Amino acid sequence: xxxxxxxxxxxxxxxxxxxxxxxxxxxxxxxxxxxxxxxxxxxxxxxxxxxxxxxxxxxxxxxx
Amino acid sequence: xxxxxxxxxxxxxxxxxxxxxxxxxxxxxxxxxxxxxxxxxxxxxxxxxxxxxxxxxxxxxxxxxxxxxxxxxxxxxxxxxxxxxxxxxxxxxxxxxxxxxxxxxxxxxxxxxxxxxxxxxxxxxxxxxxxxxxxxxxxxxxxxxxxxxxxxxxxxxxxxxxxxxxxxxxxxxxxxxxxxxxxxxxxxxxxxxxxxxxxxxxxxxxxxxxxxxxxxxxxxxxxxxxxxxxxxxxxxxxxxxxxxxxxxxxxxxxx
Numbered sequence: 001x002x003x004x005x006x007x008x009x010x011x012x013x014x015x016x017x018x019x020x021x022x023x024x025x026x027x028x029x030x031x032x033x034x035x036x037x038x039x040x041x042x043x044x045x046x047x048x049x050x051x052x053x054x055x056x057x058x059x060x061x062x063x064x
Numbered sequence: 065x066x067x068x069x070x071x072x073x074x075x076x077x078x079x080x081x082x083x084x085x086x087x088x089x090x091x092x093x094x095x096x097x098x099x100x101x102x103x104x105x106x107x108x109x110x111x112x113x114x115x116x117x118x119x120x121x122x123x124x125x126x127x128x129x130x131x132x133x134x135x136x137x138x139x140x141x142x143x144x145x146x147x148x149x150x151x152x153x154x155x156x157x158x159x160x161x162x163x164x165x166x167x168x169x170x171x172x173x174x175x176x177x178x179x180x181x182x183x184x185x186x187x188x189x190x191x192x193x194x195x196x197x198x199x200x201x202x203x204x205x206x207x208x209x210x211x212x213x214x215x216x217x218x219x220x221x222x223x224x225x226x227x228x229x230x231x232x233x234x235x236x237x238x239x240x241x242x243x244x245x246x247x248x249x250x251x252x253x254x255x256x257x258x259x260x261x262x263x264x265x266x267x268x269x270x271x272x273x274x275x276x277x278x279x280x281x282x283x284x285x286x287x288x289x290x291x292x293x294x295x296x297x298x299x300x301x302x303x304x305x306x307x308x309x310x311x312x313x314x315x316x317x318x319x
Contacts, residue, residue, distance in 0.1 A: 003121045003185045010178040014127040017174050021167065025291045032298035039302065044309045
């Protein structure tokens with residue numbers, strides 16, 4: 001293939017950048033969920049969750 | 065009657081907790097569809113014919129054009145969210161444009177790098193400041209970086225959202241400049257060959273992989289955007305709970 005360096009570099013950069021984005025979003029989400037779990041384990045709950053602890057068994061809440 | 069129902073449904077969706085539940089449901093499907101589209105798109109990208117003049121470098125188009133399209137679409141999504149912030153003061157709109165900025169910066173960077181890698185063999189240069197398309201896209205990249213920095217510099221999220229919403233809307237003037245730069249000025253960059261009023265002028269051999277890859281990239285963007293919005297909502301909940309914990313600790317100390 002002529003100009004293989006330019007073609008494969010383009011796809012390589014696109015692949016690396018896309019994977020970095022996916023990893024960043026995924027790891028960020030995991031870290032935030034872990035932080036929330038730690039806060040809840042130490043007894044700090046969201047006001048909406050604390051006010052109605054058994055209102056909805058699925059744990060769904062209605063406020064932000 | 066139908067209108068009020070539609071508005072109520074939209075209102076329901078705008079509730080962050082309902083939004084989180086919806087995201088949890090649709091995200092796996094969106095990610096799986098994007099992965100399938102990428103597999104098909106990549107297969108087509110390397111099995112279709114090369115161009116009679118550009119040879120195999122035409123394959124760079126299948127990543128360059130979708131990245132450039134996303135760079136502009138992401139900014140448009142941010143501008144719509146900015147309207148949501150300024151008109152309705154909706155926290156989900158704040159979260160939307162904050163979460164989209166790093167994604168937009170990444171896709172703009174990808175468009176710039178792949179454009180440069182295509183420019184060197186075809187134009188004989190990696191970059192030229194005299195080209196209006198190249199320079200206006202570089203300005204878009206700087207705007208994304210500026211918006212990320214601005215969001216990080218202001219601690220209060222709703223204030224940060226209002227300030228960045230104004231900046232986003234002012235900066236939106238750059239989007240038509242990017243789109244029409246190739247018509248308004250005599251540029252090294254070629255004119256539009258897909259999104260034209262008289263229809264695409266590109267051969268179907270190249271159009272097929274291009275559209276599949278564009279669809280895959282668009283779906284990838286929306287998947288990442290929804291996931292990043294969910295992360296931002298979680299980040300705000302963590303911050304709110306930490307404030308609550310600090311208040312509780314202060315109250316106990318006072319006793």
